[in-house]
Amino acid sequence: MSWQDKLREVEPYVAGEQPKIVNMIKLNTNENPYGPSPKIKEVLTSLDIDRLRLYPNSDAVDLRKELANYYGLEEEQVFLGNGSDEVLALIFLTFFNGKEPILFPDITYSFYPVYCELYQMAYKLVKLDRDFKINLNDFMQPNSGIIFPNPNAPTGLLVDLDFIETILKNNPDSIVVIDEAYIDFGGTSCVSLIDKYDNLVVTQTYSKSRSLAGIRLGIALGSKEAIRHLYDVKNSFNSYPVDYVAQQICLASILDDQDTKAKCAKVIKTREMTKTRLKELGFIVPDSYANFVFVKHPDVEGQELFTALRQVGIIVRHWNTKRIDQYLRISIGTDEEMERMINFLEEYLNK
Numbered sequence: 001m002s003w004q005d006k007l008r009e010v011e012p013y014v015a016g017e018q019p020k021i022v023n024m025i026k027l028n029t030n031e032n033p034y035g036p037s038p039k040i041k042e043v044l045t046s047l048d049i050d051r052l053r054l055y056p057n058s059d060a061v062d063l064r065k066e067l068a069n070y071y072g073l074e075e076e077q078v079f080l081g082n083g084s085d086e087v088l089a090l091i092f093l094t095f096f097n098g099k100e101p102i103l104f105p106d107i108t109y110s111f112y113p114v115y116c117e118l119y120q121m122a123y124k125l126v127k128l129d130r131d132f133k134i135n136l137n138d139f140m141q142p143n144s145g146i147i148f149p150n151p152n153a154p155t156g157l158l159v160d161l162d163f164i165e166t167i168l169k170n171n172p173d174s175i176v177v178i179d180e181a182y183i184d185f186g187g188t189s190c191v192s193l194i195d196k197y198d199n200l201v202v203t204q205t206y207s208k209s210r211s212l213a214g215i216r217l218g219i220a221l222g223s224k225e226a227i228r229h230l231y232d233v234k235n236s237f238n239s240y241p242v243d244y245v246a247q248q249i250c251l252a253s254i255l256d257d258q259d260t261k262a263k264c265a266k267v268i269k270t271r272e273m274t275k276t277r278l279k280e281l282g283f284i285v286p287d288s289y290a291n292f293v294f295v296k297h298p299d300v301e302g303q304e305l306f307t308a309l310r311q312v313g314i315i316v317r318h319w320n321t322k323r324i325d326q327y328l329r330i331s332i333g334t335d336e337e338m339e340r341m342i343n344f345l346e347e348y349l350n351k
């Protein structure tokens with residue numbers, strides 16, 4: 001047998017491109033158009049370089065304490081990892097090992113099926129309705145775990161806490177993971193349900209609302225028991241996923257929550273303006289609660305619009321996948337960036 005016969009062969013997740021185009025308007029990976037807290041600059045200039053000789057605190061205790069405080073939880077209920085993608089990978093490995101399939105929507109974060117393939121776990125896609133809404137009954141079948149983002153990606157649609165609570169109540173023997181990557185853009189977090197349901201695990205990221213995609217920090221919140229198991233798996237894989245510098249930066253960010261809230265409010269305002277303007281141009285615009293909109297035009301193909309925008313340096317996201325190939329996911333940038341994008345579309349559609 002050749003080494004090729006002994007491979008774990010996978011089709012990887014493909015992240016949005018980071019092209020090097022001058023003056024481009026980058027609206028394809030849901031990064032925050034505004035920089036992180038200015039307090040981070042102070043942290044970086046006063047960093048103790050000699051400290052880099054040492055391994056970081058493996059459980060990031062100072063940061064963990066501050067996060068626990070922020071979310072009103074105990075330290076043992078907080079887990080940290082190298083971006084929430086890594087946290088999610090560890091969550092699948094820790095909790096989703098039953099015989100039944102893992103359930104998630106057919107239109108959702110495209111990393112979930114990749115983890116399943118990587119770990120060779122069975123999954124079943126729950127079909128969203130024509131308006132991209134989740135049918136609650138679809139999560140009432142035997143499963144080894146449930147996961148979906150709230151708001152969902154790439155649709156931006158939000159479900160309320162009652163909806164999540166019904167799923168939790170009906171699946172007491174499975175871990176239910178709510179991926180709150182975009183919750184700070186107008187949704188209500190379900191963290192408040194953690195003390196009532198030991199099968200709930202919530203993930204959040206510092207990449208979007210906190211403008212820190214460049215340093216990679218993601219967290220998971222849950223019952224002490226669930227989080228302990230997550231640490232056991234993490235410590236069997238990599239003891240030090242969050243480096244010293246990232247810990248210091250995130251600490252400064254969490255302590256400057258006002259800055260985050262102000263920037264989120266700006267993004268929300270721009271998003272609402274964008275929705276209105278795109279509707280005026282005839283676009284179909286599901287009601288996004290995230291820092292992106294997911295839109296299609298009844299008269300122009302998604303691929304065509306994607307290419308036309310790219311030619312003028314406006315980079316958005318498009319998937320050649322059934323059910324969503326007519327849609328574009330457009331991240332919310334600054335007011336000025338959105339104006340330029342909308343003006344271009346207006347001209348293009350009138351031609």
Ligand SMILES: *Cc1c(COP(=O)(O)O)cnc(C)c1O
Binds near residue numbers: 086153206213217218
């Ligand atoms: C962006 C995103 C993530 C990953 O965030 P990182 O912390 O940057 O790894 C996870 N889930 C969803 C739904 C996302 O959109």
